[in-house]
Amino acid sequence: MAIPGLRYAFCSENGKDQHPKRDVTEESSQETPKRIGILTSGGDCPGLNAVIRGATKSALQLGFEVIGFKRGYEGLVDPVRYIKLGRMNTSGILTRGGTILGSTNKGRFSARVGVEDRLDLDPVLLEGVKETFRDLNIAGLICVGGDGSLSVAQQFHEAGLPVVGVPKTIDNDLSATAYTFGFDSAVACATDALDRMHTTAESHDRVMVLEVMGRHAGWIALHSGIAGGADVILIPEIPWTFENVAKKIMDREGEGKNFTLIVVAEGAELPDGGLVTCADGDPKQQVRLGGIGDFVAKEIECRTGRETRVVVLGHLQRGGGPTNFDRVLATQFGAHAVRLIMEHRFGEMITFRPPEITSVPIIDAVSKLCTVEPGSSTVQSARALGICMGDTAGTESPFVYFNHSRGEAGSATDTQTAGKAEKVLGVA
Numbered sequence: 001m002a003i004p005g006l007r008y009a010f011c012s013e014n015g016k017d018q019h020p021k022r023d024v025t026e027e028s029s030q031e032t033p034k035r036i037g038i039l040t041s042g043g044d045c046p047g048l049n050a051v052i053r054g055a056t057k058s059a060l061q062l063g064f065e066v067i068g069f070k071r072g073y074e075g076l077v078d079p080v081r082y083i084k085l086g087r088m089n090t091s092g093i094l095t096r097g098g099t100i101l102g103s104t105n106k107g108r109f110s111a112r113v114g115v116e117d118r119l120d121l122d123p124v125l126l127e128g129v130k131e132t133f134r135d136l137n138i139a140g141l142i143c144v145g146g147d148g149s150l151s152v153a154q155q156f157h158e159a160g161l162p163v164v165g166v167p168k169t170i171d172n173d174l175s176a177t178a179y180t181f182g183f184d185s186a187v188a189c190a191t192d193a194l195d196r197m198h199t200t201a202e203s204h205d206r207v208m209v210l211e212v213m214g215r216h217a218g219w220i221a222l223h224s225g226i227a228g229g230a231d232v233i234l235i236p237e238i239p240w241t242f243e244n245v246a247k248k249i250m251d252r253e254g255e256g257k258n259f260t261l262i263v264v265a266e267g268a269e270l271p272d273g274g275l276v277t278c279a280d281g282d283p284k285q286q287v288r289l290g291g292i293g294d295f296v297a298k299e300i301e302c303r304t305g306r307e308t309r310v311v312v313l314g315h316l317q318r319g320g321g322p323t324n325f326d327r328v329l330a331t332q333f334g335a336h337a338v339r340l341i342m343e344h345r346f347g348e349m350i351t352f353r354p355p356e357i358t359s360v361p362i363i364d365a366v367s368k369l370c371t372v373e374p375g376s377s378t379v380q381s382a383r384a385l386g387i388c389m390g391d392t393a394g395t396e397s398p399f400v401y402f403n404h405s406r407g408e409a410g411s412a413t414d415t416q417t418a419g420k421a422e423k424v425l426g427v428a
């Protein structure tokens, strides 16, 4: 809690003690060193601490002082709250989940009300942020966030503030980067759940439905579904029907498999349209998704007469430590964010374009959601294995080639022999 009259709350190194130790006058009257600021904003995810550590260590090597703002962008404005980051308080955090700086996806800096809708920041708030930059002598601020949080960073950039972005989200829905850190850890969590559900589903001859997060993108469902050997994967990008899902279950029974694993993304639309949401929520915030798993389970049980259970994984996907992949990615993002500041590449966001860590304008990353391409090789691989994506029962292989000479579809072997193959994307 801030003391009235003091705009600045300088927290102790462990971030727990929040006794204000200085005010504006004290801060601006002394010679302050060149500083890099960092904050984590939006929903947390595994790897945030790895970015904080990566950025701090590389900034210290370059002679910067590093401060971390508390609770995302909120820490930048009255009452300003930050901690000094050093070797001691960033030691041992590489493997730790959450964020030592705290985060919020609510509050005064909500930049979005829905997919791709920008909500402009209050100019008074922006003035407060500028004042903090001046008072604390911030040479560059690293904003670690998802699409909503990076939209705020973009507005800071447009207002002339020296900011750079680092993409984070378990949803993997940011354009311009192959992966965001946090995604691999969420997939690992969902895959582990599927492995566990597999044995119990098989033992009880049950249908089991796993509902995973991901907002309006099906990345977590698709990747965990493939990694966990799911039979049905339902994602927002591919319209699906209950008939196809029910047929898949019955087809499996015909093959002697009396259990079925279904993964459904929280943002998958119901066949008759519409999202399943779990709360009315604040109209200024993004809609809160959740509940489709239950819906699918009930309908499937009704249509097939097979005992069906549902598991909603929820925030387990965001908790815990990062996978090795996410540790490496997040550490690189932290280090390279400092490089962007050194190079004065403000308004840019770090990206992973395998095998390189590079950067793009933040605006390119936030102007469009990155969703699963229905014709992608990953979806095709799923289909090739007979996984039902809900638009068919999963009986046809996508690897059908069109034979121009005969004007008909044939098997891959036919067309390879003819040497005139054209790959048909999706289900032929």
Ligand code: F6P
Pocket (backbone or CB within 6 Å): 043, 105, 146, 169, 170, 171, 213, 214, 215, 266, 288, 289, 318
């Ligand atoms: O964006 C990350 C995410 O975990 C989504 O997958 C999910 O829909 C949402 O955040 C949940 O938000 P909250 O933590 O506010 O419930």
